[in-house]
Amino acid sequence: MTAAQRPRVFLAGIVTETNTFSPIPTGARDFDVIRRVEEFAEGSDLAAIRDAVEVRGWELTFGLSATAQPAGLTVRRAYEDLRAELLDALRAAAPVDLVLLPLHGAMVAQGYDDCEGDLIEAVRQVVGEDVTIGVELDLHCHLTERMVAHADVIVIYQEYPHTDMATRAVELVDLCAEALKGAIVPTMAIFDLEMMGLYPTTSEPMRSYVDSMRRAEGTGGVLSLSLAHGFPWGDVPECGARMLAITDGDTDGAQRAAEAWGRRFYDLRDEVTLRPVPMEEAIERALAAPRGPVVLADQADNAGGGAPGDSTVVLRRLLERGVSDAGLAMIWDPVAVSLANAAGAGATLSLRLGGKMGAASGDPLDVEAHVIGVIDAMKQRWPQKEGAIMSPCGDAVALRIQGVDVIVASRRTQVFSPDVWTNFGIDPRAKRLLVVKSAQHFHAGFAPIASEIVYMAAPGAVAVDLDQVPYERVDRERYPWVEDPLPPR
Numbered sequence: 001m002t003a004a005q006r007p008r009v010f011l012a013g014i015v016t017e018t019n020t021f022s023p024i025p026t027g028a029r030d031f032d033v034i035r036r037v038e039e040f041a042e043g044s045d046l047a048a049i050r051d052a053v054e055v056r057g058w059e060l061t062f063g064l065s066a067t068a069q070p071a072g073l074t075v076r077r078a079y080e081d082l083r084a085e086l087l088d089a090l091r092a093a094a095p096v097d098l099v100l101l102p103l104h105g106a107m108v109a110q111g112y113d114d115c116e117g118d119l120i121e122a123v124r125q126v127v128g129e130d131v132t133i134g135v136e137l138d139l140h141c142h143l144t145e146r147m148v149a150h151a152d153v154i155v156i157y158q159e160y161p162h163t164d165m166a167t168r169a170v171e172l173v174d175l176c177a178e179a180l181k182g183a184i185v186p187t188m189a190i191f192d193l194e195m196m197g198l199y200p201t202t203s204e205p206m207r208s209y210v211d212s213m214r215r216a217e218g219t220g221g222v223l224s225l226s227l228a229h230g231f232p233w234g235d236v237p238e239c240g241a242r243m244l245a246i247t248d249g250d251t252d253g254a255q256r257a258a259e260a261w262g263r264r265f266y267d268l269r270d271e272v273t274l275r276p277v278p279m280e281e282a283i284e285r286a287l288a289a290p291r292g293p294v295v296l297a298d299q300a301d302n303a304g305g306g307a308p309g310d311s312t313v314v315l316r317r318l319l320e321r322g323v324s325d326a327g328l329a330m331i332w333d334p335v336a337v338s339l340a341n342a343a344g345a346g347a348t349l350s351l352r353l354g355g356k357m358g359a360a361s362g363d364p365l366d367v368e369a370h371v372i373g374v375i376d377a378m379k380q381r382w383p384q385k386e387g388a389i390m391s392p393c394g395d396a397v398a399l400r401i402q403g404v405d406v407i408v409a410s411r412r413t414q415v416f417s418p419d420v421w422t423n424f425g426i427d428p429r430a431k432r433l434l435v436v437k438s439a440q441h442f443h444a445g446f447a448p449i450a451s452e453i454v455y456m457a458a459p460g461a462v463a464v465d466l467d468q469v470p471y472e473r474v475d476r477e478r479y480p481w482v483e484d485p486l487p488p489r
């Protein structure tokens with residue numbers, strides 16, 4: 001590339017998070033595939049990358065972006081076909097100067113423990129050693145040695161909920177731009193913390209840790225810092241939290257920074273690890289609260305972690321207890337949606353609701369449901385630092401079941417926003433308690449209206465108590481952590 005030439009950029013991604021314990025296979029048809037820049041969702045990392053590339057006057061070629069809702073193992077053929085399409089598009093775009101890959105980092109397919117490592121290596125084989133490869137990952141990734149070996153720059157979200165996807169994408173482009181100019185030689189190192197858990201960044205001391213990590217970026221020779229939290233429901237040997245540091249050509253410095261920041265996080269392990277409240281206690285707490293709405297996160301049925309999203313366990317308990325002035329969202333049940341849709345708003349009908357996907361979903365509930373409203377192709381906002389992404393819920397209905405306003409959707413997805421109620425004209429602020437099927441991404445949307453947020457440990461498919469997770473390949477002697485201090489390296 002000469003100075004007079006515009007750098008040529010290739011952009012593509014294959015994105016899903018694999019819960020290896022989930023009974024729901026991830027097949028070719030589960031991927032939403034876009035192939036045109038015009039289809040980028042505003043507010044997304046793809047749109048942010050497009051803008052950052054265009055503002056520099058670079059030439060952008062977009063291959064494809066395939067995204068599937070987290071579920072079980074990806075079918076081998078589905079992954080291999082998407083990989084082949086991506087690599088074909090890359091070959092067609094060649095020669096390029098920069099490849100940008102917004103990925104997830106915890107995708108597992110039949111025969112592939114580390115899809116992203118495999119993909120990055122395959123891209124490297126196509127473009128050769130001289131082309132810069134920049135990768136953005138979700139912090140719930142299994143950050144592997146293979147990914148680091150074949151990429152030049154990896155930048156991982158720092159916020160959970162992930163409100164910084166676009167921000168981090170721009171930072172990735174910035175670093176790659178410096179590398180293209182020859183102004184820096186990005187040099188990465190990782191440090192394995194040998195710990196596993198969920199670490200929301202909205203409460204202390206995690207909040208301060210992330211803030212100090214951000215302040216350290218760009219100082220003391222450290223260009224970028226990323227904490228890969230890991231994804232606890234992926235039963236793969238390379239797992240858990242890992243710290244990534246990038247310096248300018250300084251291998252020892254990168255290793256030192258990764259280790260220092262990693263050890264600092266390890267020292268916080270007791271305080272930062274999420275310990276949810278048992279279901280009965282969580283409901284008690286909500287009912288005893290002086291005012292609402294208390295938001296109970298049904299973490300174990302979070303579709304975003306690969307759970308079915310059709311568990312009836314919490315709803316059954318609310319109905320048994322005669323709880324009123326409550327809301328619960330969203331149950332995945334396309335059949336119930338179509339029946340309620342046919343009956344129409346204002347109707348009352350008998351429904352067999354939820355509990356279909358497996359033992360972890362509980363039994364179906366037989367209810368008398370009053371249809372408050374029906375919405376085709378409903379969307380909810382997913383709050384980001386700069387605006388929001390409109391996230392699809394499929395067709396949705398609002399049902400009043402005894403005193404609980406239940407949202408049922410035809411698309412399996414978690415709750416990001418109070419929109420899921422307000423779309424139907426239901427005011428969630430007027431409720432005593434709101435149950436949201438989500439682990440943490442609900443937080444940005446609900447914190448402004450919640451009187452209190454309780455992380456609830458109901459029984460379910462993605463139990464946050466890791467002692468309940470039936471690992472076979474994760475080393476149970478080492479995880480969730482070893483109480484002795486990390487050995488010196």
Ligand SMILES: [Zn+2]
Pocket residue numbers: 138139140162
């Ligand atoms: Zn995530």
